[in-house]
Amino acid sequence: MIQTFPKGGVHPAEDKFAAGSPIKTLKVPEAVVIPLSQHIGAPAEPLVKKGDTVKTGQLIAQSKGFVSANIHSSVTGTVKKIDSEPDSSGYKRTAVVIDAVDDDWADGIDTDKTLKKNITAGADEIVRRTLDAGIVGLGGATFPSHIKLSLPKGKKADILIINGVECEPCLTSDHRLMLERGDELMVGIQLLMKALNVTRAFIGIENNKPDAIAHLSKLSADYEGIKVRPLKIKYPQGAEKQLIKALINREVPSGGLPVDVGTVVHNVGTAVAVYEAVQKNKPLIERVVTVTGRDMKEPSNFLVRIGTPVRTLIDAAGGLPDNTGKVVNGGPMMGKALNSLEVPVTKGTSGILLIPADKAARKPVVNCMRCAKCITVCPMGLEPHLLMPATEFGKWELAEEERILDCMECGSCSYICPSGRPLLDYIRLGKSTVSKIIRSRKQ
Amino acid sequence: MDKLITVSPSPHVYGDDNVKKLMYGVIYALIPAFLVSVYFFGIGALIVTSISVVSCVMFEYLIQKYMMKTEPTVSDGSAAVTGVLLAMNLPTNMPWWIIVIGALVAIGVGKMSFGGLGNNPFNPALVGRVFLFISFPVQMTSWPEPIVSRLQYADAATGATPLAVIKEGLAAGVPMSRLAEQIPGYLDLFIGHLHGSMGEISALALLAGGIFMLTRKIITWHIPVSIFLTVFLFTGILWLINPYDNADPLFHLITGGLVLGAVYMATDYATSPMTPKGMWIFGIGIGVITVAIRVYGAYPEGISFAILIMNSFVPLINKYVKPNRFGEEVKNG
Ligand code: SF4
Ligand code: SF4
Numbered sequence: 001m002i003q004t005f006p007k008g009g010v011h012p013a014e015d016k017f018a019a020g021s022p023i024k025t026l027k028v029p030e031a032v033v034i035p036l037s038q039h040i041g042a043p044a045e046p047l048v049k050k051g052d053t054v055k056t057g058q059l060i061a062q063s064k065g066f067v068s069a070n071i072h073s074s075v076t077g078t079v080k081k082i083d084s085e086p087d088s089s090g091y092k093r094t095a096v097v098i099d100a101v102d103d104d105w106a107d108g109i110d111t112d113k114t115l116k117k118n119i120t121a122g123a124d125e126i127v128r129r130t131l132d133a134g135i136v137g138l139g140g141a142t143f144p145s146h147i148k149l150s151l152p153k154g155k156k157a158d159i160l161i162i163n164g165v166e167c168e169p170c171l172t173s174d175h176r177l178m179l180e181r182g183d184e185l186m187v188g189i190q191l192l193m194k195a196l197n198v199t200r201a202f203i204g205i206e207n208n209k210p211d212a213i214a215h216l217s218k219l220s221a222d223y224e225g226i227k228v229r230p231l232k233i234k235y236p237q238g239a240e241k242q243l244i245k246a247l248i249n250r251e252v253p254s255g256g257l258p259v260d261v262g263t264v265v266h267n268v269g270t271a272v273a274v275y276e277a278v279q280k281n282k283p284l285i286e287r288v289v290t291v292t293g294r295d296m297k298e299p300s301n302f303l304v305r306i307g308t309p310v311r312t313l314i315d316a317a318g319g320l321p322d323n324t325g326k327v328v329n330g331g332p333m334m335g336k337a338l339n340s341l342e343v344p345v346t347k348g349t350s351g352i353l354l355i356p357a358d359k360a361a362r363k364p365v366v367n368c369m370r371c372a373k374c375i376t377v378c379p380m381g382l383e384p385h386l387l388m389p390a391t392e393f394g395k396w397e398l399a400e401e402e403r404i405l406d407c408m409e410c411g412s413c414s415y416i417c418p419s420g421r422p423l424l425d426y427i428r429l430g431k432s433t434v435s436k437i438i439r440s441r442k443q
Numbered sequence: 444m445d446k447l448i449t450v451s452p453s454p455h456v457y458g459d460d461n462v463k464k465l466m467y468g469v470i471y472a473l474i475p476a477f478l479v480s481v482y483f484f485g486i487g488a489l490i491v492t493s494i495s496v497v498s499c500v501m502f503e504y505l506i507q508k509y510m511m512k513t514e515p516t517v518s519d520g521s522a523a524v525t526g527v528l529l530a531m532n533l534p535t536n537m538p539w540w541i542i543v544i545g546a547l548v549a550i551g552v553g554k555m556s557f558g559g560l561g562n563n564p565f566n567p568a569l570v571g572r573v574f575l576f577i578s579f580p581v582q583m584t585s586w587p588e589p590i591v592s593r594l595q596y597a598d599a600a601t602g603a604t605p606l607a608v609i610k611e612g613l614a615a616g617v618p619m620s621r622l623a624e625q626i627p628g629y630l631d632l633f634i635g636h637l638h639g640s641m642g643e644i645s646a647l648a649l650l651a652g653g654i655f656m657l658t659r660k661i662i663t664w665h666i667p668v669s670i671f672l673t674v675f676l677f678t679g680i681l682w683l684i685n686p687y688d689n690a691d692p693l694f695h696l697i698t699g700g701l702v703l704g705a706v707y708m709a710t711d712y713a714t715s716p717m718t719p720k721g722m723w724i725f726g727i728g729i730g731v732i733t734v735a736i737r738v739y740g741a742y743p744e745g746i747s748f749a750i751l752i753m754n755s756f757v758p759l760i761n762k763y764v765k766p767n768r769f770g771e772e773v774k775n776g
Contacts, residue, residue: 007769012456090450169456241769254770326449332456339450353455360449363457366516369561371465372717376663381768383717403768411454418460419561425452 002207004232005242008379010412011234012333014208018172018292018299023180025303026316028103032075032307034060035087035095038346039136040143041067046096052079057106057283060096063131069144069347070134074285074305075100088329088336088343095344098307109282115183116279119190126195126278133277134284134347138269139163139174139238140330142348145274148264149195160193160201161247161258161265164216165231165238167206168331171351173288174268176301178205178212181272182219188275189226196264201226202247203268206233235333236410240265242379254406269350289313289345293354295321304345311341313352325360328353333411363420374413374423380406384413384423391430396437399430405438407431460660462560466520468661469707472652473527476703479635479645480535483589487535488641494539496526498546506555521560525549528568531642531703532747533575534586536601541579545571565754566711569747576747586638604638606699609690610743618687633697643700653706662710665722666729670705671696673730681738689738701733704746714754721757721764728753 037043044061054060054073061071077100084092105111121129131146151157162185166174178185189201203220205213205228213230220226231237231246241252243265250261258265266274269287276282285306292299297318304313310327314320320341328335329343330350374384382403390399407427414424480488503522507515517523529549533542549571557563576583585601603611605626612622627637635645643649656662679692695701709715709729716725729749736745 007767010458012458245769251770254768256770324448326451326455328453328455330453333454335453335455337448337450337452337455339448355455359456362451363461366462366519367559367561369462369521369712370717371712373460373660375717375766378766379769381766381771383766385717406769409453415454415456416458416460418458418462418465420457420461424454428452 002230002232003246004234005237005246005379007381008377008412009234009236009242010377010415012169012415014233015170015294016172016175016208017170017294017296018290018301019175019209021172021176021298021300023176023288023301023303026305026308026313028075028100028305029308029312031080031097031099032305033085033095033097033309033344034071034074034307035085035093035344035346036061036071037087037093038071038142038306038348039069040141041065041069043094044068044071046082046094048079048082048096050079050081053077054079054098055104055106057109057285059283063134063144067144067147069136070132070283072134072283072285073098074307076102076104086340086343088338088346088349090339110280111282112280115187117187119187119194119279121191121278123195123197126191126274129278129281130195130274133273133282135270135273135277136284136347137267138273138287138347138350139267140334140348140350145266145270148266149192151196151259151264155259156262157196157198157259157264158200158262159248160189160196160198161243161263162189162201162203162268162271163238163243163265164203164205164209164212164268165243166209167233167235167238168333168335168350169235170292170353171290171331172292173290173301173350175209175212177272177288178209178268179215182216184272184275185216185268186219186223186226187279188271188273190223191274191278192266192271193225199225203228204231204237204243204247205229206231206237208233236379236408236412239379239408239410241408254403284347287345287347287349289349290351291317292351293321293324293356294359295323295356296354297321306346307344309342309344310338310352313345314341314354321354321356323356323358324354325357326355328355333415334409362422365421366419368419368421371418373416373418377412377416379410379412380408382407384427385421387430388421388423388426391426391433396430396434400434400438404430404434462519462521465661466524468656468659469524470520470527472655472661473531473642473707475648475651476531476642476645477527479648480641483635483644484535484587484641487587490539491533491535491537491542491641492527492530494542495530495533495546496523498543499523499526499529499550502547502550503555506551507559511555511559516560519560522550525554525567525571528642528707529571531707532568532572532640532700534583535641536585536587537582541575541582545575548574561713563713564757565751566708566714569708569751573747573751586640589636589638589644602638604699604743605632605694606737606743610737613688619690620687629693629697632694637698640700643703646697646702649702649706653702656706662706663719663722665719666710666715666726667705669723669726670701670709670730670733673727674701674734677731677734678738681734695734695737699737699744700746704750705729708747709750709753714757716757716760716764718761718764718766720766721760724760724764725753725757728756
């Protein structure tokens, strides 16, 4: 039997239209908007000012505090302004705007494409370089990666998990990365293993990517301790806790971290970025983004400089179809709807999804008929039908008791509800209120 | 163009289930049982069903529009489902006005007085049925003979259900072996050639519909299976102890309203528990009460009462029986 996580989950139509399109490098844009907050945690602090000239790969903002990440220029040019610019959240946040004139890489960055297999860096150096290069989780969660590599005192990991699941429908960037940059991925995984001091790594890949499974299985034969594990197709298998359960049958306790069960999870994109950072001294200034949609002319996967406007990507993939009803940053289950096409691609942008108008609207909302489907699909074993009214009527104690904070916002409950109830909308609201209450209680 | 773009929180795709689709699924699942009924009871089955469905839909519409003053939602099919299920629980020679009263009680008392779809604690069709059973006991227990191709609606020749034959026989001291001669063979019973309410006669057709609902994910297996297992075990034990005075477990499974109740009535969303564990408790409770009524109670049949009794425990079950939370019992392999 093929592995998967046992509890809950849904299976939306996969619609991986761009799976067959090799990664194309998108031309360096004329101007980039680089937000200082592209990660979970404190925004980075700018090191440049208006009028400065910067090189590609140059550090322009420094990580501030523990949970934060460095930010580098993705082009060569002059800083036009540092100002509030709208980002994918819909809010204006501080960003560095750079007019590009050239693509001249900063000193010490190896832009040569040849594979550098030989690992000389020690564990500490790997962590330091990951921090220097501004690497964050590229699966979309954007948690600064160096933190996951520096295990808390007294904790020990024995298995590294590499997330190649790509369970979000429509997205194919990780799939293409695994097919086209498998060698770099393998070295990246070895680096992560070394940093964490573990001897085993499992790459989890869902069964809808047989070519990636075959390719990486073949490559991994040459690398000690790295194993590819095919997984049954089920959303949200890419969620850390579900992936850990599926691969090594360990259950991260409520409120706990993967390391509590001896493992650390990194995305395939992150592993490749770590390879580049450690072996090539290259900071994170570009990433692979899927641009896709049912009516898109050429669904594509692009290697894009951070800061490139979303509109540029859509134009490169054949333009915005007339019937577009919604543009999503990320996948259809967890992505964020954009209110402007001028917002930039950031480190967390795994895909741009165009949803046709006939699919953009929500279902009409009717009474909950207590069908229990939301309970059946919740991977965390929650009762969404109960959490929604708890929030609606401000029953915060009940919401907390029913473990509303365990909700990982996968959206499976809203997806399945035959009554069209906006369960996750309310649960999000409830989560933020409940966590505020808990925080104030601690003070 | 940009202004037209919808901005709403995730998820951005939805499954294609809706209330209507699920309700119509239940109706489709009941088609085989309905056809068997038409085959054995003729036009009466058709008439009873039509009266029941039309009255249920009409009452729901009128109550929503003129009493609750809300937009009627009869097009979602839930009132029609109640109508079909109520009909399934009636003999096919039921006078029309009794059916209309049953529909009014089912929809008015059983459903709308609690606020409509999803809010009712008791299965509306069963509320209607039990009301009729208490108010019109004679009409509710005179079942027409099952004979092929009949054209009349109200029929004179009636008889008792196999369950009633056994119950009365045993009460009169007739041993089980003699009673067995008075009822049809098991294959006939299974296919539906027996006296009974129009929708409960064919276990085969009802099970086929149940499998359809399972594959369409309209219901889960927990409630029907737990009821069947409980009835089978309970009656099995009684039968092993005393085969002379007790019918065997198979007989109990395929006669009366057991399959209809277990597959279509007990699984009603609003009135059954929401977690698998809760469904087991619910199913076992129904099984035990059904057998207790059949064997020790005043009536030959007990599933309707059993379901209604267990319906009243559902809020309690939902409150205390929670799904398995992720990360709760840490079993690390
Ligand atoms: S409650 Fe949260 S975790 Fe559970 S299905 Fe809904 S969004 Fe996912
Ligand atoms: S899926 Fe929707 S209708 Fe069904 S119980 Fe949950 S909230 Fe209610």
